[in-house]
Amino acid sequence: MSHKSINPHLHLDTLAVRMAEDKSQFGENSEALYLTSSFVQPDAATAARRFGGQEEGYIYSRFTNPTVASMEKRLAALEGTEACIGTASGMGAILLMCMGLLKAGDHVVCSRSVFGSTIKLIASEFGKFGVESTFVSQTDIAQWQAAIKPNTRLLFAETPTNPLTEVCDVRALADIAHAAGAWLAVDNCFCSPALSQPVKLGADLVIHSGTKYLDGQGRVVAGAICCSQKLVDEKFMPVMRSAGISFSPFNAWVVLKGKET
Numbered sequence: 357m358s359h360k361s362i363n364p365h366l367h368l369d370t371l372a373v374r375m376a377e378d379k380s381q382f383g384e385n386s387e388a389l390y391l392t393s394s395f396v397q398p399d400a401a402t403a404a405r406r407f408g409g410q411e412e413g414y415i416y417s418r419f420t421n422p423t424v425a426s427m428e429k430r431l432a433a434l435e436g437t438e439a440c441i442g443t444a445s446g447m448g449a450i451l452l453m454c455m456g457l458l459k460a461g462d463h464v465v466c467s468r469s470v471f472g473s474t475i476k477l478i479a480s481e482f483g484k485f486g487v488e489s490t491f492v493s494q495t496d497i498a499q500w501q502a503a504i505k506p507n508t509r510l511l512f513a514e515t516p517t518n519p520l521t522e523v524c525d526v527r528a529l530a531d532i533a534h535a536a537g538a539w540l541a542v543d544n545c546f547c548s549p550a551l552s553q554p555v556k557l558g559a560d561l562v563i564h565s566g567t568k569y570l571d572g573q574g575r576v577v578a579g580a581i582c583c584s585q586k587l588v589d590e591k592f593m594p595v596m597r598s599a600g601i602s603f604s605p606f607n608a609w610v611v612l613k614g615k616e617t
């Protein structure tokens with residue numbers, strides 16, 4: 357049976373082990389590991405169409421790889437999003453999100469309890485490129501509302517936070533974001549989709565450090581953004597093609613394999 361025929365509405369436990377890209381012509385039971393930098397093209401014209409985006413097909417593993425695609429498909433199914441884009445690490449996912457969504461002059465409202473590197477990335481690194489940020493109490497909705505400005509493009513929360521385990525009201529934050537014409541992104545690293553699916557509560561993007569519970573065994577560094585296909589196609593894939601925050605196929609395969617018992 358091709359994995360493509362799996363119903364994305366099946367139970368989470370089933371999706372977590374079965375959802376993936378098509379099997380190869382060999383019909384392997386395990387997910388195939390395509391440890392390759394690039395893909396042989398049938399002819400120059402096909403290669404040109406694939407590179408130009410007029411035809412589907414694997415080209416180069418900086419931005420397209422079947423093992424990575426399997427991981428993305430599985431995580432999207434678990435989070436209940438249309439699409440997912442894998443990244444080299446959780447911080448790589450947050451970097452890709454900021455590069456794809458923000459420009460100089462935009463403003464971000466972020467919980468002040470999120471993972472320390474996230475605060476540094478948004479405040480210091482993106483600050484250097486003219487992105488403004490305001491950090492607010494994770495739990496005080498009034499502070500999030502008061503921080504909104506005309507140029508606010510993104511609200512970012514992590515729930516529960518690392519390391520304080522503070523939670524936030526995702527639905528209330530989604531309402532504030534959408535009323536301001538902004539996106540809400542939620543770092544779901546600690547709960548994983550097994551315990552929380554932020555898009556069901558109104559979030560637009562879900563961030564993962566797959567390094568934590570998605571791998572679950574401390575083997576690899578991994579990351580992902582789960583969101584709409586439109587955001588992947590228009591905002592994130594163009595950055596991924598040029599920036600190379602790529603998810604290693606080997607690491608994607610390790611996360612896909614989970615724990616065999």
Ligand SMILES: Cc1ncc(COP(=O)(O)O)c(C=O)c1O
Nearest residue numbers: 445446447471518545565567578
């Ligand atoms: C909540 C959270 N988000 C993001 C990250 C960053 O992930 P990575 O270490 O995979 O870059 C971490 C790492 O500890 C984290 O705890």
